[in-house]
Amino acid sequence: MSYLRNCWYMASWSDGVGLGEVIGRTILDEAVALFRDPSGGIGAVEDRCPHRFAPLSAGKVNAEGIVVCGYHGLGFDRTGACVANPHGTVLRGAKVRSWPVVERHGIIWIWMGEAERCDPASIPDFAWLDSAPASARSHGEILSGGGGYDLYVDNIMDLSHTDYLHAETLGKGGVVFNKPNVTTTDEWVEVSWESRNARPPAFYPRMIPNLPELVDLTLRVRWIPAAAMRLDAEIRHDGKQGDDCHRASAAHIFTPETKDSTHYYFALVRNFAEEDAALNQMIADTRKRIFQTEDKPMIEKVHAAMRGRGFWELKPLLLRIDEGGVQVRRVMKKLVENEGRGEPLSIAS
Amino acid sequence: MSYLRNCWYMASWSDGVGLGEVIGRTILDEAVALFRDPSGGIGAVEDRCPHRFAPLSAGKVNAEGIVVCGYHGLGFDRTGACVANPHGTVLRGAKVRSWPVVERHGIIWIWMGEAERCDPASIPDFAWLDSAPASARSHGEILSGGGGYDLYVDNIMDLSHTDYLHAETLGKGGVVFNKPNVTTTDEWVEVSWESRNARPPAFYPRMIPNLPELVDLTLRVRWIPAAAMRLDAEIRHDGKQGDDCHRASAAHIFTPETKDSTHYYFALVRNFAEEDAALNQMIADTRKRIFQTEDKPMIEKVHAAMRGRGFWELKPLLLRIDEGGVQVRRVMKKLVENEGRGEPLSIAS
Amino acid sequence: MSYLRNCWYMASWSDGVGLGEVIGRTILDEAVALFRDPSGGIGAVEDRCPHRFAPLSAGKVNAEGIVVCGYHGLGFDRTGACVANPHGTVLRGAKVRSWPVVERHGIIWIWMGEAERCDPASIPDFAWLDSAPASARSHGEILSGGGGYDLYVDNIMDLSHTDYLHAETLGKGGVVFNKPNVTTTDEWVEVSWESRNARPPAFYPRMIPNLPELVDLTLRVRWIPAAAMRLDAEIRHDGKQGDDCHRASAAHIFTPETKDSTHYYFALVRNFAEEDAALNQMIADTRKRIFQTEDKPMIEKVHAAMRGRGFWELKPLLLRIDEGGVQVRRVMKKLVENEGRGEPLSIAS
Ligand code: FES
Ligand code: FES
Ligand code: FES
Known part of the structure; x- marks a missing residue:
């Protein structure tokens, strides 16, 4: 790498x-x-x-x-x-x-x-992080996690891990069993999952009062090179469209320390219950605990299991859930190769 | 290795x-x-x-x-x-x-x-482990000990270490100062020590009431490739022979994790005071403590002192107490060489 | 090295x-x-x-x-x-x-x-360590410090670090801002700082009652190959000369464990308040704490920052405060080279 x-x-x-x-x-x-x-x-x-x-x-x-x-x-x-x-x-x-x-x-x-x-x-645009009031905003970081930043990006590009890695904490939503849509532009790669008339993940009804039993769910992850990511989770009901939704937007930004360790920054804003500072603290604490006790240990175990060998060298068994993550790896490979040849860094070039 | x-x-x-x-x-x-x-x-x-x-x-x-x-x-x-x-x-x-x-x-x-x-x-025969009642049987393991499994096998093949390494805990018996008998068959290597009219090790009188002051002692260690061992300690008196003895039989089974670390499994059964569950627990606790605080640290120190060099490379000073351990090393060398050439694995071949 | x-x-x-x-x-x-x-x-x-x-x-x-x-x-x-x-x-x-x-x-x-x-x-002469009464003498050691012994020698050869590394503990004396005098003989390298009518470091008035506000200060460090050092701190006033001074003499002796770790021995004697055992204990405790919490961590950070590369390889920016330390490095280089060629080890040769 x-x-x-x-x-x-x-x-x-x-x-x-x-x-x-x-x-x-x-x-x-x-x-x-x-x-x-x-x-x-x-x-x-x-x-x-x-x-x-x-x-x-x-x-x-x-x-x-x-x-x-x-x-x-x-x-x-x-x-x-x-x-x-x-x-x-x-x-x-x-x-x-x-x-x-x-x-x-x-x-x-x-x-x-x-x-x-x-x-x-x-510079990747994170203006949206500033837009929410302090009581609807939190951020944190994990100073040093084992494993290259690519493993951390993979983790977010493929949210199907939620149903397994976070089964006890985030609940088994099932929305991510749908095939994701992957879009690549000159500036980013985006993966999204759409689900209509589905049960929302277990923790949403706790945050949003009076949520109907069935809702429309959108999950959308945008990756900007090399390792800045935005994850939107949107819930709509009663035929609402576009911005008329409950949205929680997370930043997941990774900085390579070395080939084998990564600094992990995260943040969260939401457009609902914005004045509820206690809810905000609860969400922030929960997320930090989940990263520390579920994502980070799993990524470190993956890193250890790879024993220093490269991702492609180990011949991964690719599933349809991997389309986004694989696209990111292809783009990164091209960007690094272009940089090595002194060529422009555009994704599309 | x-x-x-x-x-x-x-x-x-x-x-x-x-x-x-x-x-x-x-x-x-x-x-x-x-x-x-x-x-x-x-x-x-x-x-x-x-x-x-x-x-x-x-x-x-x-x-x-x-x-x-x-x-x-x-x-x-x-x-x-x-x-x-x-x-x-x-x-x-x-x-x-x-x-x-x-x-x-x-x-x-x-x-x-x-x-x-x-x-x-x-599969090495450990049927004898099942034969004792639960109150005369115990087992345990040390998940990861530093040093190759050969150092752990050496430790058991040469029980003369008892008088030094375990001087404070098992007592200085002295029986193992006798020259051991070594027997090699097509399936195992056995080393045994015989002592007549000797004082039993200090802890035996505590386990076996009314033991005479002088007894006949037999220690017998059987090694089965690659790293399964049985150690019998037998005490006889009044001219008794064969199975008419107080016998404690231990399993010492080693599994290489890597060249530099070993998983250590141990078990003990006895044919005396078989119903004494409190004695059983005391013996099990004592053995585990001795392995953890005496054998394992010593083997790890030996491993560190060798600084990655091989046993023969360091030109060990061989004593007569080493005959069993050296025989095991010879057999293992032959077995590994035969395996490398695709030849049968019999010890005698 | x-x-x-x-x-x-x-x-x-x-x-x-x-x-x-x-x-x-x-x-x-x-x-x-x-x-x-x-x-x-x-x-x-x-x-x-x-x-x-x-x-x-x-x-x-x-x-x-x-x-x-x-x-x-x-x-x-x-x-x-x-x-x-x-x-x-x-x-x-x-x-x-x-x-x-x-x-x-x-x-x-x-x-x-x-x-x-x-x-x-x-053998380097440390007879002077024995000359003080027990109540004016203390010694200690740091069993293993990261970094080669050369970094530890550097630390003492350049006492200007006192004003920065020990600003909170030893006080900002400022005497070491003067250019040091460096003397090299066939047996040692010495570096000294002289200051007239200067404020003594903050802790001296606490140890020596009735000290005038302005004194003459001498600091003198003698290095004997490979890593034995004596550091004298002398205070004089009222035109006194020579041995008629308050003197604290420290031994700093380093022994290479490996290229990357050092055993650090230190001792201190003084010619004032010699019967004050409580003062002695206070000084000993303070020094040990300063070594442990200031010198050792800094040297270990330097060692880590060098990432295994040599001192000269990193092209150090030499200041006039480095004259003593650089002289020691030159002498050591010559001694090691002479030894390699089987030549005499005299510094002057
Ligand atoms: S199912 Fe994805 S790593 Fe096993
Ligand atoms: S006597 Fe056996 S290792 Fe020293
Ligand atoms: S000023 Fe000396 S190391 Fe920075």
Whole structure:
């Protein structure tokens, strides 16, 4: 598995890096020190001091927004330039690597590829996360899960796992036994399941009062390269159409740490019971627990069972439920190959 | 160390796999899902679903005795054939590997070699484990011990370690200072120690009332390839002979997980104080504690001290106490070589 | 990094090996069993029994000062010769490797190189550790710290880290912002910092009553190959000179376990408040806590950030504070190269 480098990856939730804080993250095998200056700006520099190799994330951010090494005090700005040396004059040209970062809609994005190709216009659109009131919105993260990010993307692209992996927690809905529709555009791959006059999953009636016994259900997952996903679950009844529905929209965003481990970010907003903060907390707690105790352990077991061999090398038995996930793998393969040849990264090309 | 593959290995105690249960074991580097259907039958199949590689041991056994993958629900029977697909038609020919299993005398045996050479007649005979009443019988296991199974076999083949490793717990008996007798037949290697008019090990008088101060002692260890062992400890007095003795018989059965770790099964029956369930529990607890706190740590230290090098490569200093263990190593070497050349596996050949 | 082998390394504090005790240590990748006989003599032999490879450090020392294997009872003397076999006659010529050891001034030194070049005259002089009364003396150790010993030496050679790494605990003294003086002789490298009419570090006034607000400060670190260090901190006032000062002298002695881990020994004596045992305990506790929670974690982070690459390979940005540490690296490189060519080991050669 080669990484797609010319691409925006999620480096943190905005609230994961406070004013004057620095944290260390591994992203695409690189050690990154992510820091925020006292006025709110974000920097991302190599997490290894050029002096004697202390991680800068073990240091501090000073009042001027300089990240100061915690070992002997060299200071670096957001461009990675060494701008402070308490032991003598500042050494011209001394610097560490830096990466472009953009903060948008509560997410800090980082560009791990060639600087000249960096374009904030290509940041995946998560504006919808900001649209809900705080009482209808939650987010969280799993700092490090075993297994490559592709296994995490697979997990969401094929929601039929819900009926088995989450049988005890999310209930056996059965909607995902229908064949999914897969759509590929130049920017994303989408998979959706439609079900009419079906019983909603067991937990919906608990969240939405007076729901009829039978409803129309839509599940829709959109994947944006390399690993940003939106999952909409919509319930309609009495012949309603379009946006006139109960909708819960989830973000599932994955960032490769290494080939073998992944940082998992998730969020949820809903358009119903928006003022119910207690329900919001309950949903947030439940989801985090489900990820931690069901998805993550299963993906880690899959990773262990693969014993370091590649997905195709193991000759997977493909089912019709895999169409979305396989399409994502095909697109990623093409994008990585195009990148390797210096060609444009469009999915359609 | 190459494994002997055409051989029965212990996969579990019978009570280690309940009705409708599935467990995962590593045996000879293979991931095995061992499961029992609701009517009691045992199956052993590859512990990796062919769909997206979830371990089947993370799934469930359904009412029909099918092991159902816990990720997306494919079902497999005992032959490894995929017989259920909730997402469409069952795919002809889809299957996972399976291994022959036989349950006998409270032990589940698995054949890891060529199916056409599989012969239940060659299962090591542990009928004697069943012969004692429950109050004179106990068994247990150590799920994973560091070190190859050969180190565990060595440990039992040379009981002179008792006087040192178990000096505090089993007492310094001294019987094993005598030169052992080693006998090799076409089916096993046996080592025995005889001592006349000797003090019995310290714990025997506690178990057997009115034991004379001096007794005749016999220790006898029989090894059956690849790693099944029986250890009889017999005490006789007043000129008694043969079966007219106090006998404690232990099973020590080892299953290679990998070159570097071993599953250790043990059991004990006795022909005295057979109705004393409290004594039985005390003996079982003591043995388990001794294995866990004395044998296993020592074998793991030996394994660590060898730093990945082979036994012969390290040029061991052989003593006369090693005759049995060395004979076992010679036999195993021949068996593995014969197997490699496709020749019969008889010890004598 | 190659080790300098013809050199004395610290194997233990004297009180780390009691009468009749045996401990296991890894020194320069070798497993060493270090033991003391009941009359006080010290032996160092290979920590792997030649019989079946149990670590001798898992055994016992008997009344005759023989280290007896804990598995089957072979006994070895300080020369490594097998001198006891409870299972038969002693095997002529059976032996394990042994290393020269010398106990001096509370330290057990071991020679890991060629026996014919072993010369106790070249043991680093730590007589000064013995000179203080017990109430002005303390020592301790960190059994295993991640990172090569060179990173630990660097840490002490460049005390400017105090102002950053220990800002909260030792206080920001600032004395080490002065350029250090570096002196190299045929036997050691020394680095020193001088400061006149300066504020003493925050903790000094707590230890020394009636200290003037401004004092003269001297810090002096002497490194003796391969990894023995003495650090003197001296405070003078009212124009006093030479030995007429408050002096705290620390030993920092490092022993490579492997390329990637180090045993860290430390000690402290002082020439003031020598009878204050409570102060002594407070200082000892504080130092141990600082090493454990500040130095060791930072060095381990540096080690992790280097990801197995060498110091020079990473092209460090050298500052004037590095002059001492760089000089040590140059000397060590020359010593190791000379050793490789069989040339004399003098620093000056
Ligand atoms: S390691 Fe960063 S300043 Fe020294
Ligand atoms: S991994 Fe087993 S059914 Fe999908
Ligand atoms: S391993 Fe030391 S005596 Fe057997």
